[in-house]
Amino acid sequence: MAEDKNRNGTFSRRSLIGGAAALGSVGLSRVATGAEANPDNLPPNVSEWTPYLGAGVDANPYGMPSPYEEHVIRRNVEWLTASTESSVNFTPLHELEGFVTPNGLCFERHHGGVPEVIPTDYRLMINGLVDRELIFTLEELKRFPQTNRFYFLECAANGGMEWRGAQLNGCQFTFGMVHNVQYTGVLLKDLAREVGVKPDAKWILAEGGDSAGMNRSIPIEKIMDDCMIAWAMNGEALRPEQGYPARLVVPGWEGNMWVKWIRRLEFGDMPYMAREETSKYTDLMEDGNARMFTWVMDAKSVVTSPSPEKAILEKGVHQLKGLAWSGRGKITRVDVSLDGGRNWQTAELHGPVLDKCLTRFTLPFEWNGEELLVQSRAMDETGYVQPTIDALQAERGVNSIYHNNAIATWMVNKDGSVDNVRLG
Amino acid sequence: MSGLVKAWLAGGAMLALVASPALASERPFNLGKIATPEEVAGWDIDVRPDGLGAPVGMGNAIDGEEIYADRCAACHGDFGEAVDNWPVLVGGEGTLDSHDPVKTTGSYWPYASTMYDYIYRAMPFGEAQSLTYDETYQIVAFLLYMNDIIEDDFEVSHENIGTIEMPNRDGFFMPDPRPDAQPVASEPCMTNCDVPTNIIGRARDIDVTPEQES
Numbered sequence: 001m002a003e004d005k006n007r008n009g010t011f012s013r014r015s016l017i018g019g020a021a022a023l024g025s026v027g028l029s030r031v032a033t034g035a036e037a038n039p040d041n042l043p044p045n046v047s048e049w050t051p052y053l054g055a056g057v058d059a060n061p062y063g064m065p066s067p068y069e070e071h072v073i074r075r076n077v078e079w080l081t082a083s084t085e086s087s088v089n090f091t092p093l094h095e096l097e098g099f100v101t102p103n104g105l106c107f108e109r110h111h112g113g114v115p116e117v118i119p120t121d122y123r124l125m126i127n128g129l130v131d132r133e134l135i136f137t138l139e140e141l142k143r144f145p146q147t148n149r150f151y152f153l154e155c156a157a158n159g160g161m162e163w164r165g166a167q168l169n170g171c172q173f174t175f176g177m178v179h180n181v182q183y184t185g186v187l188l189k190d191l192a193r194e195v196g197v198k199p200d201a202k203w204i205l206a207e208g209g210d211s212a213g214m215n216r217s218i219p220i221e222k223i224m225d226d227c228m229i230a231w232a233m234n235g236e237a238l239r240p241e242q243g244y245p246a247r248l249v250v251p252g253w254e255g256n257m258w259v260k261w262i263r264r265l266e267f268g269d270m271p272y273m274a275r276e277e278t279s280k281y282t283d284l285m286e287d288g289n290a291r292m293f294t295w296v297m298d299a300k301s302v303v304t305s306p307s308p309e310k311a312i313l314e315k316g317v318h319q320l321k322g323l324a325w326s327g328r329g330k331i332t333r334v335d336v337s338l339d340g341g342r343n344w345q346t347a348e349l350h351g352p353v354l355d356k357c358l359t360r361f362t363l364p365f366e367w368n369g370e371e372l373l374v375q376s377r378a379m380d381e382t383g384y385v386q387p388t389i390d391a392l393q394a395e396r397g398v399n400s401i402y403h404n405n406a407i408a409t410w411m412v413n414k415d416g417s418v419d420n421v422r423l424g
Numbered sequence: 425m426s427g428l429v430k431a432w433l434a435g436g437a438m439l440a441l442v443a444s445p446a447l448a449s450e451r452p453f454n455l456g457k458i459a460t461p462e463e464v465a466g467w468d469i470d471v472r473p474d475g476l477g478a479p480v481g482m483g484n485a486i487d488g489e490e491i492y493a494d495r496c497a498a499c500h501g502d503f504g505e506a507v508d509n510w511p512v513l514v515g516g517e518g519t520l521d522s523h524d525p526v527k528t529t530g531s532y533w534p535y536a537s538t539m540y541d542y543i544y545r546a547m548p549f550g551e552a553q554s555l556t557y558d559e560t561y562q563i564v565a566f567l568l569y570m571n572d573i574i575e576d577d578f579e580v581s582h583e584n585i586g587t588i589e590m591p592n593r594d595g596f597f598m599p600d601p602r603p604d605a606q607p608v609a610s611e612p613c614m615t616n617c618d619v620p621t622n623i624i625g626r627a628r629d630i631d632v633t634p635e636q637e638s
Contacts, residue, residue, distance in 0.1 A: 077634055082499070082509035086549070112546060126456075127464050134456035135463065143455055169627035173634075193452050205470055211552045213545035215470060264467050273473045273535050275542035279527060282596060288521030290532075292596040298603060308627070328603075335614070340621035344614045373621060377612065385612050387605040388619070395605040399525055403602075411623065424624035 071095075074107060077173055080161075085113035086212070088155065090176030093302065093323060094309045098350075099150075099180055099358040103234050106179035108241045109155050111276075112211030115261055119245045124229065128205075128266035131196030138231065138245050144186035144194075147228055149251070150357045152325045154178040154297045156254035156281055159404040163393070166409075166422040171307035174408060174420060178325065180358035183249050185230030188223045191265075201267035205274070206248050209263035216257045217271035218250065222295075226251045229262065252327030252356040253295040254402070256281050286397030297327035299386050300405040301334055301361070301378035312367050312416040320363040322347070326380035331359040333379045338365065340373030340409060340423055341388070347376070372412035373423065389422070469553070471541040475586025478540065481557030482581035485574070488566030491559050495548045504528070504570050514570045520595065530571025534596055536580070536588040539564045561585075 041047040065072065074089040081087040091107040108114075119138050127133040158177035161167045168174050188204075197220070204223050208214035218227070228249040231238060238244040243260030250257045256276055271277070271293075283291040301324035306312050324331045330353050335344040347361040361376070378386040389406035411421040471477040493502065501507050504514030516526030529539055544560045546552050555563070565580040568588065574580070580588070607613075627633060 075634060077632075079509075079632065083549075112549070112552065125459055125464065125467050127459060127468055131450065133459040133464055135459045136456040140455045144453060165625040165630075166627040167630055167632060169633040190453070194455060196450055207467075207470070211546065211550060213469070213552060215541075215545070266468065266470065268472070268476075270472065270474070272470055272541075273538055274470070275538050275546075278535065278538050278596070279529075279533050284520060284525055284527070286521065288525075288595065290520075290596050291600060292598045294600045294602065296600070296602065335612070341619040342615075342617050342621065344612075344617075379612070382603075383610075384603050385607055387607075390620075391605040391607075398523065411626075420627035421623045422625035424620050424622060 069095075072105065074105060074176075075172060077161075077168065086111045088157075088177060090172045091179050092172050092309075093176050093178070094171040094304045094307045096304070097321075097360075099323070099360050100234065101179035101181055101358075103181065103236065103239050103242070106153075106181065106233075106239070106242055107155070107177050109177065109255065110210065110212070110241065110260070111214055114241045115210045116240065117209065117245055117261055122245050124246065124262060125264045126191060126195045126267075127264070128268050129198040129201040130267050131198065132194075134195050136191075141186055141229060141246065142231065144190050146184055147187050148182055148184050149226075149228070149249075150180065150182045150354050151249060151251045152178055152180040152297075152356060152358045153255045153258055154300075154325070154327075156256060156294075156297070156402040159406070159408075160401045162389075162406075162408070162420075163398045163400065163404055166420045169308045169420050171302060171304055171309055171410075175302040177255070178323075178358070180325070181233040182235070183228060183230040184232035184235075185228040185246075185249060188227040188229065188265075189225075191229065192224065195267075197267055200269050203268050203271050205264075205266040205268060205272045206257070206259040206262060207264040207266070208243075208259045209261045214256075214259050214276065215272065215274040216259060216276055217274065218257060220267075222250065222253070250295075252297060252329075254281065254297055257295065281402060283396065283400035283402050285400065291400075294403055297325075298403065298405045299326035299328065299331070299378045299380040299384050300324070301331075301376040301386055302408060303336070303374050303376050303410060306372075306374060306412055306418050307410055308418045308420050311418055312412055314416075315368050317364060317366050320347070320365050320374070322361050322376050323358050324349075324361060324376070324378035325356070325358045326378065326382075326384065327356055328384060329381040330355050330357075331378055332381050334359075334361040335377045335379075336361075336363045337375040337377070338372045341375050341407070344377065367412070367416075369414055369416075371414060372410075373421070374410040374412060374418075375407050377407055390424075469541075469545055471537045471544075471585065473535045473537045473586060475537060475582065475584075478537070478582035478585045479557045480582050481561050482579045483558050483560070483562030483565050484579050485562075485565040485569035485576040488562035488564070488569070491555075491562050492566045495551075495555070495559075496563065499549060504567060513567055517591065520592070528571065529567050530573060530591065532592050532595070534590055534593045536564060536568065536573075536590055537585050539567060540585055 072095040076089040088109040122138045124136045155177035204218050230249045231246045247260040248258050248262050303322040305321045324334045334347045336347050337344045347363040350360040353359050392406045409421050411419045499510040500513050506512040516528040516531030519526045561580045568574045569576050
């Protein structure tokens with residue numbers, strides 16, 4: 001890999017991505033286990049990076065991951081959508097630890113590309129059924145009392161390709177439309193006090209300044225509860241693809257409502273029935289009628305390792321790892337099955353366990369080359385139990401696209417490779 | 425009490441009055457500027473199901489056919505049948521209860537106002553808010569006509585956009601019936617659970633996953 005170094009000592013992105021594609025995920029994992037290690041770098045020899053000076057503090061003013069981690073990227077599924085500007089990519093959940101998603105790995109979903117919003121020209125307008133229609137600059141928003149909260153954001157279509165059967169062979173592609181960051185922003189109830197909401201206001205229309213003009217209706221009870229206008233994620237300004245310079249945060253509710261590049265909030269006395277809450281993000285049932293305004297993201301979990309991208313490479317002890325979350329509150333328990341749901345063990349939850357936030361779980365297990373059918377089942381503080389796909393299909397059929405929070409099954413084959421399978 | 429202390433107290437009380445939102449101002453933080461009617465009009469582009477917000481204008485399908493061919497057909501097809509992966513806009517009646525539902529403006533969209541709202545704000549793709557009000561009404565009229573909802577000379581306008589009856593108007597229900605699909609027992613099964621464990625499908629066999637493993 002040394003040949004790929006540029007003159008300034010950094011690695012060529014192209015060569016590394018090409019290498020990752022050629023190796024495939026299993027190959028990279030083998031590298032990570034040390035199976036292909038260069039003995040010259042191993043004890044008792046002096047490793048090649050030891051005798052020489054490394055890069056100085058001016059080499060990377062904004063730090064990037066090690067070039068050996070360049071396979072840890074968002075990926076898209078080209079055939080899913082007509083254009084990359086109205087499309088989605090997926091968080092590599094199988095490569096992450098803890099519950100915080102790094103900003104550069106948060107999945108993207110936008111409907112008209114990522115606008116380049118100039119922060120000095122950014123404005124948030126609040127109009128409609130208010131005492132005073134006001135316009136705020138970004139700096140004015142930052143002068144309101146601030147709130148810092150961790151929340152997961154999940155697209156309602158996460159797992160939407162899996163309703164009829166196991167389709168995409170990856171943890172990233174089947175569960176990766178979720179991320180979890182700490183938001184810094186102002187509560188909408190503080191902005192509401194500033195404009196003075198009229199008593200007959202029951203709904204708000206949130207509208208983006210992007211080319212899609214993304215717009216969604218949100219009931220005022222939710223607005224006055226925990227919604228925020230956020231300008232920072234994980235301690236730094238929002239990334240452009242996450243709504244820079246400001247986005248709506250709608251904790252526990254489907255990601256489409258978290259309007260990015262937000263430019264306007266309108267208070268009104270009825271829902272606006274925008275395209276995204278009528279023709280999209282409505283859940284078509286078997287009888288041809290559709291559920292409307294299904295906002296909450298129900299409890300869900302996924303085993304991130306082992307998973308289709310995380311084969312088991314050696315016999316012996318392993319740590320099963322996964323993530324669980326619920327739009328109704330805190331995760332209280334996650335059970336794991338290695339035999340397709342016949343027998344379950346309760347996994348360890350790694351705190352802090354927060355409201356409407358990803359929660360990490362682990363369970364040690366020993367693998368001796370046998371086939372496994374790995375599942376996880378989340379429960380939340382309301383008593384909700386993550387359902388099987390059979391239970392979901394019995395209730396909703398297979399046309400609904402959205403809100404598939406079913407238990408998935410990863411089959412560990414005898415060679416340690418892992419497949420997304422459907423049981424029946 | 426000395427005069428000095430009295431003056432200090434009075435000064436403090438005055439400061440408290442100024443800082444008190446209820447008395448000094450109804451605006452607790454006094455941030456932001458009042459939006460002018462012109463500013464609001466330029467950004468408040470939404471149109472509600474009852475027609476509120478619809479700008480003055482009108483258009484029929486005969487005029488709409490030309491503008492549709494010019495601005496829409498490259499992606500959506502000459503007859504709304506769609507090119508490649510772009511959305512189908514016409515047809516699909518009677519498919520919603522099948523396993524190949526075709527959700528178009530005619531078969532699925534419950535409100536004509538949504539068509540106006542969306543086309544004006546977001547279409548053509550990559551040329552947002554470039555249509556005139558009349559052009560937008562014309563395109564809405566053309567799509568309604570193609571879906572057999574209006575006649576070709578019917579003038580869709582700000583006066584009737586909130587009253588046009590869409591075929592699937594009653595195809596939606598709320599409130600959200602979830603949580604659903606919950607186990608019968610309050611405590612989920614932990615041992616010897618009666619569940620199917622035969623493998624009936626593998627994503628690997630379908631072979632649509634990008635960058636297959638080696």
